[in-house]
Amino acid sequence: MLVPRKYHSLIVAAVLLILSLGFLSYSAVRLSETGFLRKTVLEVAAPIENVVNTSLKGLHDVWKRYLFLVGLEDENRRLRNQNAALGEQLNLYREGHIEGMRLRKLLNLAERLPNRAVAARVVDRSRTSLFKMILIDRGTADGLRVGLPVLSEQGVVGRIIETAWHASQVLLLIDENSNIDALIQRSRAQGILQGAGAAGCNLKYISRVEEVRVGDEILTSGMAGVFPKGLLLGVVTGATRGGENLFQKVDVAPAVDFGKVEEVIVLISDEKVDK
Amino acid sequence: MIYLLILPLLLLLVIVQITILDLLSFGWIGMEISLIVVIYAGFHLDALRGGILSLMLGFFMDCLTSAIFGLYMFLYVLIFFLSMVVADRVYAGRPFLIAFFAGLCTLLEGLVILLLNRFVLGVDVFYTILKIFIPQAVVVGLLSPLIFGLFQRFEGFLHAEVRRPAQRI
Numbered sequence: 116m117l118v119p120r121k122y123h124s125l126i127v128a129a130v131l132l133i134l135s136l137g138f139l140s141y142s143a144v145r146l147s148e149t150g151f152l153r154k155t156v157l158e159v160a161a162p163i164e165n166v167v168n169t170s171l172k173g174l175h176d177v178w179k180r181y182l183f184l185v186g187l188e189d190e191n192r193r194l195r196n197q198n199a200a201l202g203e204q205l206n207l208y209r210e211g212h213i214e215g216m217r218l219r220k221l222l223n224l225a226e227r228l229p230n231r232a233v234a235a236r237v238v239d240r241s242r243t244s245l246f247k248m249i250l251i252d253r254g255t256a257d258g259l260r261v262g263l264p265v266l267s268e269q270g271v272v273g274r275i276i277e278t279a280w281h282a283s284q285v286l287l288l289i290d291e292n293s294n295i296d297a298l299i300q301r302s303r304a305q306g307i308l309q310g311a312g313a314a315g316c317n318l319k320y321i322s323r324v325e326e327v328r329v330g331d332e333i334l335t336s337g338m339a340g341v342f343p344k345g346l347l348l349g350v351v352t353g354a355t356r357g358g359e360n361l362f363q364k365v366d367v368a369p370a371v372d373f374g375k376v377e378e379v380i381v382l383i384s385d386e387k388v389d390k
Numbered sequence: 391m392i393y394l395l396i397l398p399l400l401l402l403l404v405i406v407q408i409t410i411l412d413l414l415s416f417g418w419i420g421m422e423i424s425l426i427v428v429i430y431a432g433f434h435l436d437a438l439r440g441g442i443l444s445l446m447l448g449f450f451m452d453c454l455t456s457a458i459f460g461l462y463m464f465l466y467v468l469i470f471f472l473s474m475v476v477a478d479r480v481y482a483g484r485p486f487l488i489a490f491f492a493g494l495c496t497l498l499e500g501l502v503i504l505l506l507n508r509f510v511l512g513v514d515v516f517y518t519i520l521k522i523f524i525p526q527a528v529v530v531g532l533l534s535p536l537i538f539g540l541f542q543r544f545e546g547f548l549h550a551e552v553r554r555p556a557q558r559i
Contacts, residue, residue: 124437128471131441135448135467138460156453160405164454167409 214378220268221380228343230382233257235265237377238282247290247310249273251379254281262341264382270347270370271295271335272379283381287373288348289316296338297348299331308333308348308367316349318365325363327354333367343382397446403427404450422530424451425499426537428466429492432473433538434545444470458506465502469495485535493531497523 218234225232235251253259255278265272265285273293277284286293290310297308297318304327306320318333331351337344349367356363404424411421424447431440448463456462472495480487500523507513 124471124474127437127441128467128474131445131467132464132471135445135460135463139458139464140460142459152449153453153459156401156450160401160450160454163402163405164409167405171410 217268217378221266221378224266224268225380228382230343230384231258232380232382233259234378234380235283237379240373240376246292247287247312247373248276249285249287249373249376249379251283251285251381252281253381254279254283256280258383259283259381263384264342264346265379266346266382267371267376267379269372270349271342272371272373272376274341275381285379288371289313289369289373295342295348296336297333298336299325299327299351300334301328301331302326305336305338306365311366314366315352315369316367318351318367320362321354321365323356323361323363327351327363327365329353396443400424400427400443400447401450404447404454408455420526421533422496422499422526423533423537425466425469425495425530426492426534427541428470429473429488429495429534430538430541432470433477434541437471437474440470440474441467461503461506465499468502469499472498485538488535488538489531492534493527496527496530499523500526 221234225234233253235253235257237249238252239250241248249272251265259275259278261275261278263275265274271288273285273287273290275283276286288295288308288310289312291312293308293310295308296305298305299318299321302325304321304325306318308316308318311317321327329351333348333351335342335344335346335348347370349369351365352368353366354363407421407423411423428444428447431443434440435443444466445463448461448466451462451466452459473491476491500519504516504519504523507515
């Protein structure tokens with residue numbers, strides 16, 4: 116070797132540095148065409164870069180989608196909760212609206228009547244008991260007493276048979292113990308409407324010569340002084356003249372659907388008139 | 391001969407560096423693993439093999455990332471021989487020293503790029519020192535001891551591969 120071994124590194128360094136500096140100076144001063152080696156490197160690298168970038172993009176998309184789905188699940192849960200809350204709120208508003216409508220009808224009814232009326236809410240109803248009764252949330256503290264008539268916006272409900280300070284029992288007109296003076300609106304024939312349990316009511320003491328039609332409305336006659344005259348009790352569903360009986364059997368469907376009564380008014384005798 | 395097989399790996403390293411690592415760093419600071427490879431070569435290889443490896447790595451970097459052809463070739467060869475000089479004078483097994491030196495080399499690289507931009511291209515980008523090169527020097531400094539460890543294992547593997555046929559003979 117012409118050059119001593121200890122200078123090998125120095126020579127290699129000098130050659131490589133001069134070479135690289137030459138490239139650098141040349142390309143810094145003038146733009147040159149891309150050389151064969153550079154083209155080869157770019158040609159080789161481009162597809163690899165493409166594959167890597169495509170894979171990365173795929174991973175990125177999967178990750179974004181995952182995050183999106185996680186967000187979607189949270190949002191879905193939140194919206195479900197919100198939906199449930201809103202549904203509950205809507206039900207409350209709907210209930211309020213329906214109650215308002217019912218109370219308005221009751222109020223209209225109360226205003227038409229000469230008696231003072233006390234509105235009450237039905238708090239319980241006897242379903243299997245021998246007696247057909249409901250419990251209302253008003254009592255003697257509100258001026259209620261035994262015998263007072265109870266109405267709903269549909270018609271007569273019954274009358275009070277027991278009172279406490281803040282609650283009263285109402286005997287429904289379908290109870291077998293209920294007897295109310297009544298008349299057929301069309302023919303003015305008078306009788307007594309007696310409860311018949313699940314079957315509804317029967318209008319008794321209607322002469323067999325009276326013409327009774329299905330659909331005739333039965334009203335209170337006001338005779339006994341308990342119920343004001345002209346309140347709707349029910350509608351005739353059938354009439355039979357059996358054998359040699361003096362009276363015919365008239366079946367009446369009550370005007371009130373007792374299973375759905377929620378609010379009632381209790382008529383307090385004459386007080387409104389006195390005032 | 392085995393070192394020729396490293397060339398495709400070097401190209402792959404540069405590609406990974408400019409795709410995956412660039413993505414990991416959110417495009418803010420480049421994780422310049424190729425610079426750590428050059429420093430490692432300076433500490434462990436002889437002048438000819440290490441110099442050519444640095445030149446090739448710089449060539450790949452120039453082809454794929456640089457707007458000025460020859461910039462990285464010059465920088466990597468310069469850093470390689472600087473590393474050789476340092477390796478002759480200090481014990482290169484200490485992680486702190488490796489980290490410190492790798493950080494310094496990153497700053498040197500940045501400085502050369504800035505000076506080249508300023509005096510050759512007439513572009514003043516000195517504001518990037520604080521924003522890019524100092525954080526990059528910190529990142530490269532922190533990564534270098536780890537990557538040195540990985541390269542030592544890889545080199546051990548290569549030597550084993552080289553030795554095996556000889557043992558058979």
